[in-house]
Amino acid sequence: LVGYTNVGKSTLLNALAGATVLVADQPFATLDPTTRRMALPGGGALLVSDTVGFINKLPPALIAAFRATLEELNDADLLVHVVDVGHPNLHERMIVVRETLASLDLASRESLIVFNKTDTLRGAEGDALREALAAEFPAAVFVSAQTGEGVEALRERLAATAASRWTKVDVTVPYNEGGLLQRVRERGSLRNTEYSEAGIRIEADVPADLAAELTASARANRAQI
Incomplete structure (x- = not known):
């Protein structure tokens, strides 16, 4: 799981794997990668890792430590890019994540966009945003790790990706x-x-x-x- 800081990656890991991972509404709540097993319907499991949240213009003193926590991304078969669907600057944040991955030589790694926090979308405006993002990113999955909406569909997508390999x-x-x-x-x-x-x-x-x-x-x- 990768993404800008505070997009709900730890909550999503808890929802996917039944894990108990620290969830805090603050930057860098997750400093060390946390890996949990996610059971698959037909048996077997996937290893899902929660990583430190990305941030724009990271202070130079933190860059080395930040990169060290992301070393295990090199072993990932799939990068799940988690996005806060309700954030007003979501596109800019997505660019920061893509640029960070590129700096780690991971730009070409297979990825899946997951728009999290759908429970924060309200009324016609929320519906319109969801429709626009679905049109812009047709392969994306929409979930609410908080309420569980869409989590099973995400599990199925991850299982299908694993099966294809x-x-x-x-x-x-x-x-x-x-x-x-x-x-x-x-x-x-x-x-x-x-x-x-x-x-x-x-x-x-x-x-x-x-x-x-x-x-x-x-x-x-x-x-x-």
């Missing part, structure tokens, strides 16, 4: 490598298991590195049968 496997591994099944449950989405004399058949969607391990185990298992 995973590999489908249908393999039979030996019983002495049954620990692989637990790793599938932890890291992927398990669709089916069958137990036979040949071993444990696993049908699942998993990250590429785990798919390679499963395939190698299945290949060795076939050679022994």
